[in-house]
Amino acid sequence: MSARRPATEDRIALLLAKHGAELARHIRRIARDDHATEDLLQDTLLRTHGALGLLRQGSNVRAWLYRIATNAALNHVRGRARELAALRRYSREADGATSAADRMATDGDVRAALWARVATLPERQRVALTLRVADELDYAEIARRMGGTEAAARANVHQATNRLKRELR
């Protein structure tokens, strides 16, 4: 039975011990839901573990984890935004008029729509923007997590916000 505790579990345990808490925090700030966060954290670890063999020696595993976690969380939010939009369409058709509840939902919908836009940004812009806005990190820390320079991190966030402003105008 002791052979059933394979190296795989140990490697996942190591990733989870080292990065689990910060990743869970990161995902939870985007997904805003504990159950979803748990699922997304598991996906992230399993996917990263699967890719570990492909990563070159000395490449930044932490940045890789963050990238996968960010994508997973944003996909989750995007899925939820789509559901919300469909629900709203459906309820309008059913009511034929705007209800008070519908108006109250608008604020949250704008945020969901924004995150849905964020999900369509190029990868590095999307990750940089999320770290900046959702995690409120400074550019030096964003550069550390993503790999690359502080200037590049700043440029990515800048390009992302410009593009969002253009698209939402």
Place this chain on the structure above:
Amino acid sequence: MTTSSRRVRPSGARAEDRAVERIVRRTFGTLTGRSGEPLLYAVMDDTPVGVLGLALGAAGLRRLTFVKDEDDFLARLLAELPDTPVLRSAKLDTVRRALDRYFAGRGFTFRTPVDLSEVTPFQRRVLHATAQVPAGKVSTYTAVATKAGRPHAARAAGNALHRNPVAIIVPCHRVLRGDGSLGGYGGGLKVKEWLLRLEGAIR
């Protein structure tokens, strides 16, 4: 360790910490089968005595160890405690600050309780006897063996000190050979000598 993220809502931050710990704990159970009480850890990268690994359980501090680096410390923790979820935590900051003060020569003031449940009863008695030796003083392997109830077990006492899970705080560096020579030390004899000099036990 990352500390540069800015906290906006201090009260919400505590609820977030609790939720995050719960999520990581459950994920440990699902993915690795580790479902015991979680152990929190931290690594101090640049102390005057090298890299230190710290681990805190529900009953107190369980590790203060000289390690090569974070991965080395984690690999050891995960191997030694096969049923325990292990996660990095800022809850060890109190101990880290006490160690920083100690290394800066501002006194030996550790208040965090120590959990010695992993060693044998004799080893525990040796470690308790060692904890009685004040900073600035030294003792011998024979003296702590005697205090632990086995006057002829100096070698076994040396062994117990070698297994000390919480170095520095249980000050095994203050125990020397009967002839005054340094004996051994897990962190290396240079470190033992540095600590004794810091405490003013030797010049």
